[in-house]
Amino acid sequence: MLFITTACKNNSGTKADAKSADTLSATDPLPSWNEGATKQAIIDFVTKTTTEGDDFIPVTDRIACFDNDGTLWCEQPMYFQLAFAIDRIKAMAPDHPEWKTKQPFKALLEGDMKTVMAGGEKALMQIVMTSHSGITTDEFDKKVKDWIATATHPVTKKHYNEMVYQPMVELLTYLRANGYKTFIVSGGGVDFMRAWTEKAYGIPPYQVIGSSVGVKYEIAADGKPALVKQATLNFYDDKEGKPVGIHQYIGKRPVFTAGNSDGDYAMLQYTSTGDGPGFGMIIHHTDSIREYAYDRKSPIGHLNKGLDDAGKYNWLVVDMMNDWKRIYPSEQ
């Protein structure tokens, strides 16, 4: 189906669409990837699965899943969603005088992140739940959009959505131009991501799978219904939860999956053990100059078992320093 669309765009697509399609077919589909074995492995897989032969995959089965944090955009020095949660707690603080004496809010409002972090997962969960609930889904969507448009990263000073990985954006486009459906399968909050992923990656809300809180259908005083976000966990989309989420939300086993941490291990494994061809990709953060270098010892983006078993499952380990010509879209 998408083949037809691509072929058509040369004749009748809009000018902008036609340009990107032309660029893809006529020249290098992955210009931000350095030439070499890594880039070639991607192109070989896409070529063989879209060409008649033993490894051909019908369009309806071309399901590609991408982790988000550390795979499609940066996740250092802290998950960007946590930065959002902290900013929201600060904005909510005037209505919560009790937070002045209640941890982890007290420490957070005093800028004492060390104490916040010492509270472990429980403290972080409290911050995320509090900042992501008691609000309608429409209002929350607006809050995220406003934040993405204004907040900036502490080191690069870029807006967070300017810190998507240009090589991965090209990969998403390349896959879609070859009939693949691209999905996000991330531990991040689904409502947080959906507010900006369509613009940043060309991935619409209904192709974004993530963690979520419960929502409740309520009729407001004006008779209008709204969905209100609850302080209860609905789905945790990490580790073994990722193949589970893929089944519950997509309903097909992916044939292409990219991740960067052991939280992606299960979905990579699920992808690589289906019948027929399956491609697993691990983004290895090796570039301490242009981005960050971390793997086995990092709490964020912890990658240990994935590196150990990459050979066993034939996963492609992408070396960011050597394989990527540029990291962010702004680089020339």
Next chain:
Amino acid sequence: MLFITTACKNNSGTKADAKSADTLSATDPLPSWNEGATKQAIIDFVTKTTTEGDDFIPVTDRIACFDNDGTLWCEQPMYFQLAFAIDRIKAMAPDHPEWKTKQPFKALLEGDMKTVMAGGEKALMQIVMTSHSGITTDEFDKKVKDWIATATHPVTKKHYNEMVYQPMVELLTYLRANGYKTFIVSGGGVDFMRAWTEKAYGIPPYQVIGSSVGVKYEIAADGKPALVKQATLNFYDDKEGKPVGIHQYIGKRPVFTAGNSDGDYAMLQYTSTGDGPGFGMIIHHTDSIREYAYDRKSPIGHLNKGLDDAGKYNWLVVDMMNDWKRIYPSEQ
């Protein structure tokens, strides 16, 4: 986007695709609907939302949701999925000698549906849970496909997937040709539906939202992972659960929704109370000759509040007897 595709098909689409696109654009897009106010209301809505003006809806927001049982296919004399569950219990019985003395299985195996039904929702839930768990998702998919290919309806003797409503299949096609994304939002089991909905309606698995049991990621003895269906309820996609499911799975408020029972009331209400145009449609089962006539007093497809409030929300009530030229695809 889909506009482009449709336009293209006239030049470069496959023969089969081109034919359906041509048919849509050149002649009547809804040939199985009788001429009149109902059909005109549908065409008017699609026309105004896809034409520049006050009621124009951008392609990315053209989300259309359809209930399945009683809206896209028949649901009488019992939900078709229940017929599947009963057949599966019978097939599983040799491995469960204890069922010979245990209700509701004993009654079911003896063909005593009256006793089964007397067990109420609890008995039905036991039958559905037992027949839908303890099996991998891949195996379950195969069981459903085999059943759909062989089982027949007790009255019409048709295969169940031959009892989809031809006017609704045309409506789905018409909406898609106009840039709408079509989703199923049904109380039925998501894995049961996904096995056949792509073929029957052109709706892929990742656009099917339904009720679901939990699934667990397990590594089998051969080292291969599988997802195993559990006897626990994961999501119940009915009543207020429908707008909740729409949010969790789709992430956008629909602008077009069709249902046939009070189980669809909340999603119809959610659709009709958004900003901008929103279209709600209720399929009213009025044809006791060609199909079944039922509404306020029926336990299956119970429709009471929806009829009461159709005027208030400007929902289009489709009179199956008078508005539909044919019910099933096989009718000429």
